[in-house]
Amino acid sequence: MAQKAMQINSVEDVTKSVKIPILESCIELPIEEETLIELTQKAKDWAIMHGAGMRSKTNFSSDSLNFAPFILTPCSFPRKQFEKALKIQTVLNELTHSIAHDEEFLKKTLAETIKVDEFTGNLYKIYEKILSEGISQDTISVGILRSDYLAQSFEDNNIKQVEINTVASSFGGISTYMKPLQSYVLAELGAYDKLVNLPENNALFGICNAMIKAWEIYGNDEAVILFIIEDISYNICDQRFHEFEIRQMNPKIKVIRKTLTQIYNQSKLGPNKELIVGGHHISVVYFRAGYEPGHYPSQNEWDARLLIERSKAIKCPTIYYHLAGTKKVQQALSEPGMVERFIKDPATVAEVRNIFTGLYPLDDTNEGNAAYVLAMQDPERFVLKPQREGGGNNVYGLDIPDALKKMSKTERKAWILMDRILPPISKGYMIRPGGPIPPPIVDLVSELGIFGAIIGDAKSIKINYMAGHMFRTKISTANEGGVAAGLGALDSPYMVD
Structure with missing residues (x-):
């Protein structure tokens, strides 16, 4: 912990010493205003007519749709890092499958969390009942996973895993339509030569x-x-x-x-x-x-x-796959020797560890108390994460000390601390229902999600493959980026070298 703190003292220090890069845009900006207004309306209609939509939370009707928020032209993403994320997904699928079927690991890892986090505790009670009744060795499980990444700008844009989702991994459907939407937009702008840099999904x-x-x-x-x-x-x-x-x-x-x-x-x-x-x-x-x-x-x-x-x-997922996706499991997996529990090949272990960022417990142990002190002293370096999915649950930066002060040492066991990732910036137009016309150019950051599918039982894996990707983008100053939560927009990656 001390060594990590010596390497990166604070987000402020990082931004002073390393300027956050702006990735090359796929087209020259700004787009001429008359063209931009016409193109925005065409793109909205394309989205609605091809089903890239969502129901409104403010004016809900089962008979109508809004277009889902989207980025007009694709944001850039480093090609090598995209390819790395695709390649490692089958390894992460198998790793998650192994964790889900490791009763001893799940019990030990979640032992303290389930005492203070009621929701995770209720999931675990179901897991215990199923264990007591006997999970068959040939019980088939299906994992439809999504591993989410941000590029770490001060580490040559090396991808770092934000989390892995094991339940309700969303936007596989609509994301498939983002490349066609943005290909249409680029073609309307005459940028036909750019289409080759939009990967299939x-x-x-x-x-x-x-x-x-x-x-x-x-x-x-x-x-x-x-x-x-x-x-x-x-x-x-x-x-x-x-x-x-x-x-x-x-x-x-x-x-x-x-x-x-x-x-x-x-x-x-x-x-x-x-x-x-x-x-x-x-x-x-x-x-x-x-x-x-x-x-x-x-x-x-x-x-x-x-x-x-x-x-x-x-x-x-099964209940044990659900538990394998908790933040506490993610944090425990980053500890020395834990990846090696499930993966024996040293080269593969190194590849997995390369995508991890700093993850720390907040329990009443020497390491947990040290993490607490660092979070109080230098909160802008961290994200505080509970055992939840669905977006909108994390605590960021200067809000962390107040949140921690309200927790007892026991309550802290329900949370983990993660090093904040500082991704590179893209510039573009975010198109949202009810948004300004013409839309302004804004600074954006993007998160890449890679889907994986795995089917097997405790003894063997029958099917394991990378299943596609999702790309969502948010305003660079926003903490959360969930599209369903109303904070981000759908996108597709434009490959840059």
Whole structure:
């Protein structure tokens, strides 16, 4: 810990000694105003007419869509780092699969967190019940993962992992349409020569293919795939694209959508632990909800989750995959010797460690107390992260001391501390519903997400592949960048050398 602090004293020191670079833009900016206004309207219409949309949170209607926020022309991203992220995804898939099936590691890592974080504790109670009833060695799990990265500008733009998502890894559907949208925009500007630098993205196919393979493994042509959804699905296009793609790829497969509340009221287990929902035999359960406390308004929803876990349906994710994606597991994995627990090849271990940034516990140990002191003294160097998914949960910079002061040493166990990543800046136009016309040029930073799909049991892995990518961009001064949370915009990467 002390050595890390000596290397980088503060974000302020970094920005003084290393100027945050501005990446080369794919086109010359600014765009002439008349052209920009016309092009913005065309791009909005393209997005809506091709389904790159979301339901409005302020004026919700199930009968209408807004276009999803997007960047007009693609933001740049270092080609070598993009290729590195693609290449390492199958390793991360297998690593996560191994963690999910390591009972001893999960128990030890989460032992203190579950005492103070009620939500993670409730997930763990289900895990314990499933363990006590006996997880079969041949129980198939499906992992549809997304590993998120920022380029660290003061380390030659080397990618650093922000987190890995093991549940409800979103925007595989809409992201597939970002390259065509921005290719259209570039063509309208006459920048045909730039199109070669926009990488292909088959995330929708890659994700749906994993669910279809799981359906085939289950082996019942009459069974259906179940999507677990929120009470209100604002990100409806992203979810529906998966449903429609599955039917197109295999017309035999039906998808049904249910909330956890509906599961509680409509579901039962058959004589051989078949999951029966409203008369449908379920082969695969794909969670697009269930990752935050608000999805469990009563004990009924927790009982529904337990019923699903007890069933023989193939889960995406299982409860143990869900736990493998917690921030505490991410932090524990960064400790010396932990990656080596799961990966034996030294070269591969080095590749994995190269994408890690500094991650520290905040518990009442020597290391946790040292991290607490550093966070209080130099908060702008860090991000404070709880055990949550879905965006909008982290604490940044100067807000960290007040947040920590309100926590007891026991409560701190529910959080981890992460070194803040300072990505390079791009310039461009962010197009949002109700945004200014013409849009202004703004400073932007981008986050790359790589999807992975893995299917297997405790003994072996049957399928493992990289499944596509997501690229989202936010105003450079914004802390959070979630599109569904209303803080970022969809994009596709423009490769620069």
